[in-house]
Amino acid sequence: MSNVISHQIQLVNRPTGWPTPEDFRTVEVSYGELPMGHVRVVNEFISVDPYMRGRMNDTKSYIPPFELGATMTGGAVGRVVESTASEVPVDSVVLHQYGWRDVVQEEAAGFRIVQEIPGVPLSAYLGVLGMTGLTAYVGLTRIAPVAEGDTVFISGAAGAVGSTAGQIARLLGADRVIGSAGSDEKVAVLTERFGYTAAFNYKSAPVRTQLPQEAPQGIDVYFDNVGGDHLEAALDVLNRQGRVALCGAISAYNSEQTEPGPDNMANIIKQGLSLRGFTLGDHMDLASEFNQRMSTWFSNGQITYDETVVDGLENTVEAFLDMMRGANTGKMVVRTA
Amino acid sequence: MSNVISHQIQLVNRPTGWPTPEDFRTVEVSYGELPMGHVRVVNEFISVDPYMRGRMNDTKSYIPPFELGATMTGGAVGRVVESTASEVPVDSVVLHQYGWRDVVQEEAAGFRIVQEIPGVPLSAYLGVLGMTGLTAYVGLTRIAPVAEGDTVFISGAAGAVGSTAGQIARLLGADRVIGSAGSDEKVAVLTERFGYTAAFNYKSAPVRTQLPQEAPQGIDVYFDNVGGDHLEAALDVLNRQGRVALCGAISAYNSEQTEPGPDNMANIIKQGLSLRGFTLGDHMDLASEFNQRMSTWFSNGQITYDETVVDGLENTVEAFLDMMRGANTGKMVVRTA
The missing domain is CATH 3.90.180.10 (Medium-chain alcohol dehydrogenases, catalytic domain)
Known part of the structure; x- marks a missing residue:
């Protein structure tokens, strides 16, 4: 010693x-x-x-x-x-x-x-094998569960949680996974490496314009890492009984002022939507289930990072x-x- | 004929x-x-x-x-x-x-x-025995379930749904039921006739000021008939794992403009909240359960209207x-x- x-x-x-x-x-x-x-x-x-x-x-x-x-x-x-x-x-x-x-x-x-x-x-x-992967897993299995055939939208999709979430959504049966990221390089990575069906650069045009173009049939699940304009755009196109996992709001973390929420909250009622926020500490009971499934996916080469x-x-x-x-x-x- | x-x-x-x-x-x-x-x-x-x-x-x-x-x-x-x-x-x-x-x-x-x-x-x-009562029941049993000992806040509490919801919340085990209404007369009716523990007139001071005074320990469930300032105030004081049933947004129904959402959406993440909108058509499977329980409550004199x-x-x-x-x-x- x-x-x-x-x-x-x-x-x-x-x-x-x-x-x-x-x-x-x-x-x-x-x-x-x-x-x-x-x-x-x-x-x-x-x-x-x-x-x-x-x-x-x-x-x-x-x-x-x-x-x-x-x-x-x-x-x-x-x-x-x-x-x-x-x-x-x-x-x-x-x-x-x-x-x-x-x-x-x-x-x-x-x-x-x-x-x-x-x-x-x-x-x-x-x-991917730790808290980041678990965050994506909890969001898409418990908070806003993905069902077979769903269209899933993930913001901040090239980030740690987002790049894993896109792949997990596919493994859980999603038909179409749409991602947003802040540069054309990242957008390319989303479809080329992380299995996203479609992706867009949220800096090149309003999310409210781009998302409906990529989701002509609407979306069933939204995994939100960004908040702000992304959440508002998602509420526009969520299908009946759609689910939202609110995981992060990086757009506001360094803001000194509060920012107004989405102007289309009424859609939550009209469409029967569920919005649920979460932090990992409340969901550690899913860790062993996650470890098992993720190890299998990882060993099978079904997850990249x-x-x-x-x-x-x-x-x-x-x-x-x-x-x-x-x-x-x-x-x-x-x-x- | x-x-x-x-x-x-x-x-x-x-x-x-x-x-x-x-x-x-x-x-x-x-x-x-x-x-x-x-x-x-x-x-x-x-x-x-x-x-x-x-x-x-x-x-x-x-x-x-x-x-x-x-x-x-x-x-x-x-x-x-x-x-x-x-x-x-x-x-x-x-x-x-x-x-x-x-x-x-x-x-x-x-x-x-x-x-x-x-x-x-x-x-x-x-x-009370029909769609209105069923709306209150669905909101407090499926959408934002009330648990024993909860504090429940109901806006538009003197309205058709609200006046029933306050009583159902008590029958489901809520400890404390707080209501808002738009006149002092209605506020009096809430505590005197509908079993509300506390009530306030939302026209006499901001909801964001009054609600925390009536809910020093926070709230666990919010049944929203109003939207706007009421929802924002509720998000301020919802306890961890709190639940919100979004039933109506009467404050906005006749507005010609869209209105910004709550400025404290980040609390949904921090507190692990669930917000869920609903319309009755999706929940008619609860009608017979409601009819049974409501008839019993009604016949026992546990519900007034x-x-x-x-x-x-x-x-x-x-x-x-x-x-x-x-x-x-x-x-x-x-x-x-």
Whole structure:
């Protein structure tokens, strides 16, 4: 056993609008000898996710905001380098929520050993095989269930959740899967790699114009990562008994003002629609079902994924901001090892 | 058998904004001898309902708009005066959808015989014991189910659906039922007669100010008859996993412009809320369950109701407009007999 220095990124200001590098600081923490029942983990990848923006605000919410002056928490995957807990031995690959740091030393109960699939990089356990994939799965099975033959629309479709959701929708029986993304390059990726039937660039014309063109028969399910104009356009074309999973509203996360909701809420009544919001914490009971089905799909080559990897803990804040700006395709992760 | 003159009210213009008497005309139709399998019914009461405003517009919808130059359809209850159909004999009390007229003569299949509860006026079968009561029941059992101990908020609470919904919410186990209405008189009726725990006049201060005062612990279920500011205020205070039944948006029915939606849609995600719209036609499978439970509640004296009765077919249009303006307490009906 030995002492080690852990580099950690902390939130020091609550951002107004877009976060800046000045809202964060990097500190060094010295870990001494490992107490009994603890493990020391060297992270390989850490996750930057849209939901983190919300937790930077000091608003009443189901999960408390990030603490000022404390290390940013969030998903990470690493390898155990020292252990005084027999249930989590050295060399285990573990997932945890200790966030933006290179080394973590905590009680063994805070870590979950990954059942590795041979040949899969560890970053995938933060993305398609992890919380990101589970988010897409929960949305399309419980929140807005996809039925055989459905037309499904997914916004932010080239993002981490969206690129997985499109594929899951097809695997669940959807006939037609339509995606929106913020560049022509991403739009091409959607149909070429992620199995989308059709896709459009929401920056090139109003969503309200483009979506009906791609969905002449309407849509049955909408998986919303964006909110705003996308939700409004979806409410225009949702078929009777249509379902909406509200997963994210990245269009509003950095807005300093509240924004008006859709001007066509009356369609919810007329069409008998269901809109349901969700955060993953309420649906972890689906995790084992997801792990089983996703492993099978993955091993059968029925799921592909992209990721955007940024190197170096010191680039984490920039990676987070790039992800919020949509610079990523697929899951954005930071390689710390 | 004899000839008879039927007076019928027809829609002749599609109103823009508030309907006017000029949008309607009254015609006389002469019915001759009753064909085989038909019945002739003299109406006793006809129903005027908020949903009718929507059908006056020529918009794509799940049910076609009212036809111009045709008699207004809608709920009515009357008595069979002649019959050539053994299954619907003379003197039967029947419900039907032939709407705004004093006499109707049609095939027997278009009529449903009422199982009368002794001492109950026939108008109740259009309201608390009929479609109105069923609407409240569907909303609080299927769309936004009430659980034991819930706090329930109901807007337009003194209206036909709202005054029944408050009582059903209590019977389903709600701890606290809060209602909004548009006058101090109605507010008093809510707590004194309809079992509401608390009520407020939405015209005396913003709903967003008043609702949190009446719901310091938040709300679990919102039954929305109004839309607009009421829905926005409800989204502010809905507890985790809260449920919203979107039944009506009377605040917008006569608006010539679209109105922006709630500015706090993000709460749907944060709080894991469900918003579901409905129209009764999709939920008629609950009718027999409702009839059973409601008859029991009613016979036990656990349900009370108000109605506003307007006399004379010739006052139907005015009654409809008064109802849209909120002049009624409880169900608004027109006595035609």
